[in-house]
Ligand SMILES: O=C(O)C1=C[C@@H](OP(=O)(O)O)[C@@H](O)[C@H](O)C1
């Protein structure tokens with residue numbers, strides 16, 4: 001039988017402070033840069049979840065030694081090793097792990113196989129395969145063309161490469177991180193408009209912390225320097241708690257995420273502000289205060305698409321419809337997120353419309369519903385917000401949150 005989790009409405013206004021777990025995206029970049037640096041790096045405040053365990057395993061396959069200390073939220077990485085012949089990487093469900101690992105594995109002279117869960121095998125990889133071939137690597141597509149599993153063999157001479165930007169920014173980030181260790185460096189050009197732009201900025205920032213500079217989209221041959229790195233709390237995870245203040249009313253402060261965060265998803269707070277919530281930003285915190293009275297918005301979320309489902313949940317309680325645009329590419333994430341969120345809100349009796357590049361949510365009272373989650377952690381975490389205000393909300397397969405936030409439901413309950 002599928003497990004379920006019931007979310008109980010909060011009986012009064014929220015007044016809470018949270019420190020979400022470390023950023024998945026920063027943890028996975030820092031793990032890879034640390035593995036490519038000769039010497040010992042320490043990541044403090046790292047995320048411990050399925051996606052980052054996948055990256056820890058992946059960098060071990062590349063020859064790094066990883067010492068995780070989960071209670072201390074610290075990972076020590078001994079970098080600078082080489083993959084053993086016949087190395088195999090299991091990226092599990094993690095897009096970042098697989099898409100960052102393929103270029104990194106191609107640096108070395110040996111053959112590395114990269115595979116993942118059935119869910120990851122259904123997601124696109126063609127752009128990184130093409131780019132790696134342009135840079136001189138051998139790529140074997142071991143399953144369906146354009147998908148995992150694949151084997152890469154280097155070394156990687158580098159030079160000019162073209163890659164698309166409209167499917168995922170992760171292809172570009174992966175190439176940039178491998179760039180310094182290619183023979184000639186990499187000069188990347190985009191063949192289509194880039195989505196999820198702030199993640200590429202984040203890539204540059206993490207690379208810079210490990211001593212490597214990216215000029216525009218060009219990386220010259222260079223060496224990564226080991227370092228002590230402090231990982232920020234996860235801004236996508238924070239969106240659920242900020243959304244909770246908007247839905248239930250009251251105040252929620254997220255600590256550790258400030259105005260100069262590396263993560264674009266902190267801008268989810270701007271959307272809540274547009275809806276009528278009050279947002280207070282300091283150097284190391286974000287606070288949302290709301291009376292629960294919200295207005296619908298029309299927003300392009302191409303830069304912050306991991307928070308689109310959070311907004312869909314919040315939009316249910318506004319006084320006018322919300323239209324989200326610019327996110328057609330989220331149909332190729334853990335599930336078709338546009339279709340999934342619209343299907344589930346309709347299951348709750350709400351009017352929700354699927355558009356090619358987004359969705360429109362009409363507000364209304366959700367009826368008691370057991371929500372399907374499609375193996376997508378963000379479906380589970382977002383739809384749970386409805387239960388903070390509406391009775392009878394259940395989340396099916398709640399454990400799918402383990403991909404990025406194993407303790408999510410405990411932290412959500414602790415809000416009230
Ligand atoms: O680079 C990253 O860390 C990520 C980039 C985004 O993916 P896309 O670039 O595929 O949109 C985001 O959705 C994902 O959760 C993490």
Ligand SMILES: C=C(OP(=O)(O)O)C(=O)O
Pocket residue numbers: 093094095096097306333334378404
């Ligand atoms: C899309 C996501 O992850 P990834 O692409 O890294 O699997 C996500 O965390 O929402």
